[in-house]
Amino acid sequence: MKRLIVLFIYFIYTFSVFAQSQDKLxxxxxxxxxxxxxxxxKYSFKTAVFSVENAYLNGGLDMAYxxxxxxxxxxxCRSLIENRFLAxxxxxxxxxNKWASAYQVMCDSIPIIIEDKQYKYVPFGYDFKDVFGxxxxxxxxxxxxxxxxxxxxxxxxxxxxxxxxxxxxxAHLALAPNHIYIKHQNKRNGWYNTELTSGIFxxxxxxxxxxxxxxxxxxNGVYMKALNTNETIALVMMDLANAYQxxxxxxxxxxxxxxxDTAIKAYxxxxxxxxxxxxxxxxxxxxxTDMEKAKVAFKQLEKVYAHIHxxxxxxxxxxMYINWLVSLKTERDKYENKKLSTFNKQ
Amino acid sequence: xxxxxxxxxxFVASILYGGSCLSQILPAPPVPAPLAxxxxxNEQIVDRKTVLEQASxxxxxxxxxxxHLQNTSLMNEVERDIHRQxxxxxxxxxxxxxLESKREVIYSLPxxxxxxxxFYHSAFNKxxxxxxxxxxxxxxxxxxxxxxxxxxxxxxxKVIKQSADFLIAKMKELNYSxxxxxAKNFMLFQFFxxxxxxxxxxxxxxxxxxxxxxxxxxxxxxxxxxSKLMExxxxxxxxxxxxxxxxxxxxxxxxxxxxSPNHSYIRFPDQKGKWYNVELTNGMFSTESYILQSxxxxxxxxxxxxxxxxxxxxxxxxxxxxxxxxxxxxxxGYDEFVQAVIDKALALYPNSITxxxxxxxxxxARFEYVMKQLGINPKDPNDLQNIRHFPKAxxxxxxxxxxxxxxxxxxxxxxxxxxxxxxxxxxxxEKQKQDNENISKQLKGILAKPPKTLKD
Numbered sequence: 196m197k198r199l200i201v202l203f204i205y206f207i208y209t210f211s212v213f214a215q216s217q218d219k220l221x222x223x224x225x226x227x228x229x230x231x232x233x234x235x236x237k238y239s240f241k242t243a244v245f246s247v248e249n250a251y252l253n254g255g256l257d258m259a260y261x262x263x264x265x266x267x268x269x270x271x272c273r274s275l276i277e278n279r280f281l282a283x284x285x286x287x288x289x290x291x292n293k294w295a296s297a298y299q300v301m302c303d304s305i306p307i308i309i310e311d312k313q314y315k316y317v318p319f320g321y322d323f324k325d326v327f328g329x330x331x332x333x334x335x336x337x338x339x340x341x342x343x344x345x346x347x348x349x350x351x352x353x354x355x356x357x358x359x360x361x362x363x364x365x366a367h368l369a370l371a372p373n374h375i376y377i378k379h380q381n382k383r384n385g386w387y388n389t390e391l392t393s394g395i396f397x398x399x400x401x402x403x404x405x406x407x408x409x410x411x412x413x414x415n416g417v418y419m420k421a422l423n424t425n426e427t428i429a430l431v432m433m434d435l436a437n438a439y440q441x442x443x444x445x446x447x448x449x450x451x452x453x454x455x456d457t458a459i460k461a462y463x464x465x466x467x468x469x470x471x472x473x474x475x476x477x478x479x480x481x482x483x484t485d486m487e488k489a490k491v492a493f494k495q496l497e498k499v500y501a502h503i504h505x506x507x508x509x510x511x512x513x514x515m516y517i518n519w520l521v522s523l524k525t526e527r528d529k530y531e532n533k534k535l536s537t538f539n540k541q
Numbered sequence: 542x543x544x545x546x547x548x549x550x551x552f553v554a555s556i557l558y559g560g561s562c563l564s565q566i567l568p569a570p571p572v573p574a575p576l577a578x579x580x581x582x583n584e585q586i587v588d589r590k591t592v593l594e595q596a597s598x599x600x601x602x603x604x605x606x607x608x609h610l611q612n613t614s615l616m617n618e619v620e621r622d623i624h625r626q627x628x629x630x631x632x633x634x635x636x637x638x639x640l641e642s643k644r645e646v647i648y649s650l651p652x653x654x655x656x657x658x659x660f661y662h663s664a665f666n667k668x669x670x671x672x673x674x675x676x677x678x679x680x681x682x683x684x685x686x687x688x689x690x691x692x693x694x695x696x697x698x699k700v701i702k703q704s705a706d707f708l709i710a711k712m713k714e715l716n717y718s719x720x721x722x723x724a725k726n727f728m729l730f731q732f733f734x735x736x737x738x739x740x741x742x743x744x745x746x747x748x749x750x751x752x753x754x755x756x757x758x759x760x761x762x763x764x765x766x767x768s769k770l771m772e773x774x775x776x777x778x779x780x781x782x783x784x785x786x787x788x789x790x791x792x793x794x795x796x797x798x799x800x801s802p803n804h805s806y807i808r809f810p811d812q813k814g815k816w817y818n819v820e821l822t823n824g825m826f827s828t829e830s831y832i833l834q835s836x837x838x839x840x841x842x843x844x845x846x847x848x849x850x851x852x853x854x855x856x857x858x859x860x861x862x863x864x865x866x867x868x869x870x871x872x873x874g875y876d877e878f879v880q881a882v883i884d885k886a887l888a889l890y891p892n893s894i895t896x897x898x899x900x901x902x903x904x905x906a907r908f909e910y911v912m913k914q915l916g917i918n919p920k921d922p923n924d925l926q927n928i929r930h931f932p933k934a935x936x937x938x939x940x941x942x943x944x945x946x947x948x949x950x951x952x953x954x955x956x957x958x959x960x961x962x963x964x965x966x967x968x969x970x971e972k973q974k975q976d977n978e979n980i981s982k983q984l985k986g987i988l989a990k991p992p993k994t995l996k997d
Binding site for chain 2: 380385386398399400402403404410413414415416418419420421
């Protein structure tokens with residue numbers, strides 16, 4: 196509750212003082228994220244994510260509504276834990292129960308009884324339209340997901356993580372080409388994956404078989420690594436850079452470079468940030484008038500690209516992405532983690 | 542051998558469940574006997590009620606006084622009771638101490654040093670003092686210790702030498718460059734997978750076969766040995782790559798051992814730095830995606846570099862040590878010598894999955910041994926709680942749990958035998974055959990080009 200009030204005050208503050216300039220909102224968001232990385236600010240994934248969305252929406256985020264929605268969903272998680280049985284006996288049951296409830300709220304139809312009438316809770320769905328936010332960046336937002344109840348591989352795992360943290364437990368985000376999913380570790384099954392876009396628990400072979408995850412990318416933690424808090428904030432930092440670029444397509448790159456540098460510092464093998472930085476440098480070199488300087492800089496740039504290749508990053512074409520995502524449903528038998536029988540939908 | 546360890550882990554798992562319950566229960570203070578106080582209080586309350594019902598207003602004041610006195614005496618009684626309880630606990634602790642000293646609980650495993658163990662001790666010393674590092678020598682030490690130093694070293698060396706000579710002669714015959722690493726490795730690959738004949742001496746060499754029978758060496762540990770492979774011409778996923786490495790060492794080829802679940806295979810680079818995976822159990826080139834499709838490789842395993850990674854010299858030495866430990870365990874069982882060997886292996890290769898699993902097994906063997914001395918059944922969660930009187934035993938249980946957590950965190954996942962068999966057989970599938978042909982063609986293409994000389 197205290198955190199909520201602080202958040203609320205923070206937003207009132209932003210509304211009243213900085214509303215005249217969207218650029219200031221972006222700066223504010225950057226500082227929020229940077230503060231979390233340097234431990235000057237208390238880490239909160241929710242605060243981090245909404246600060247970015249609010250900046251992009253020029254202060255137009257309806258925080259009161261979002262807080263209410265999230266509180267409602269968290270309450271639902273709590274009552275699920277109280278009212279249903281989970282066949283799991285290890286001593287980390289408390290956390291496992293919270294994860295399972297967040298998963299149910301995201302992906303399951305749940306019967307709800309209010310005053311003797313039974314209602315059916317409709318879970319969040321996958322929005323096949325504009326999965327990369329090319330038409331509208333808002334399609335990637337958690338706020339959009341909460342309004343429309345449809346999301347994608349960005350907003351769905353984000354909301355799931357928020358719900359876990361609201362319940363006082365953790366959830367690790369993990370990256371795959373063009374994709375984000377959830378990793379948990381429990382006593383019985385070790386590490387396992389939660390895929391919110393289809394509500395299936397896939398094994399690692401599914402991601403490895405996509406054909407776009409090079410083995411070196413896994414070894415170096417570019418993909419398929421359970422991100423820690425700093426790496427997670429680095430991820431949000433790149434969301435911020437992306438949003439800024441959409442708001443100011445003609446910007447001079449200073450803000451973007453600042454974001455990329457901070458993100459790389461927190462997560463050295465973060466491919467998206469490394470690529471953004473390289474692209475920005477490329478632009479600078481193209482504008483360089485001194486040929487000698489340009490040559491030296493270009494040599495360095497080549498090295499950077501070689502490094503990105505070396506750590507295992509490969510480009511995955513967007514049209515491949517949907518096919519691969521759907522393969523999980525069509526070849527479910529092959530890729531489903533059979534050991535998680537407690538959680539799997541029958 | 543890996544699977545041997547797994548069997549144990551499964552066996553021990555049941556103990557661990559008990560163990561994890563225990564860690565939750567432990568902090569609560571022990572209660573030796575049900576408290577007598579509540580019962581007393583109840584009686585008093587009943588008494589007082591009857592008194593009050595019968596009492597007239599005039600006696601109320603004295604009644605309050607009486608009540609106050611009664612409360613004080615009650616509180617005193619509770620205090621006395623707590624005191625009594627503490628005393629009982631102290632006495633229990635004393636008893637435990639006395640019990641421990643009388644019984645002399647031994648918290649380390651008894652030595653299994655019966656006849657034959659000395660060969661293992663001397664092999665261990667030789668391996669860790671090895672300065673030249675020879676795969677051939679170290680592997681021989683491992684196998685010879687198992688046979689009680691009865692192997693014929695001269696004969697073993699001779700056969701290896703002959704094979705190496707054969708390889709060189711065949712390379713010359715085929716016009717392969719003797720300095721090219723891919724040529725040397727391709728020759729080795731052919732040596733393992735094709736029938737070869739020397740034109741000059743008519744000497745013939747048949748390909749090695751995969752021995753399906755007891756391929757994990759459960760019944761006969763020597764099934765895993767290179768000497769067995771050389772004698773019978775058939776081997777499995779341990780002996781085949783090991784012989785490959787020995788021969789590669791002899792002809793100066795660069796090749797590495799790499800691990801995957803229940804399995805090991807060969808990797809080598811060509812002149813341009815492109816890497817090839819050689820699957821010797823069926824004599825084919827395999828691809829990384831095929832290895833990953835086993836479904837039992839977690840991303841954490843790759844991040845922690847326990848699979849699909851070239852083993853360095855140090856790491857291979859650690860692998861020899863775990864092989865040595867494996868033979869010892871097969872013959873004699875777990876004791877502190879195995880711990881010493883594994884400690885050394887882990888110092889050389891901290892993330893070694895085999896060594897870490899053996900360490901977990903030693904820890905649980907030690908814990909079981911102590912439980913037996915204390916007369917506690919670790920599989921019974923209620924009985925297991927009695928270890929709270931034995932801090933050292935708790936420490937042991939913690940170390941067992943920690944070691945199994947470590948194995949889990951490394952990304953290890955148990956691959957059942959049927960899944961392993963299925964995966965190995967999938968290698969004969971069309972896609973894999975096609976991949977193998979393509980890679981072979983590529984390599985042959987490289988070899989067909991005449992090596993560049995100064996004239997060019």
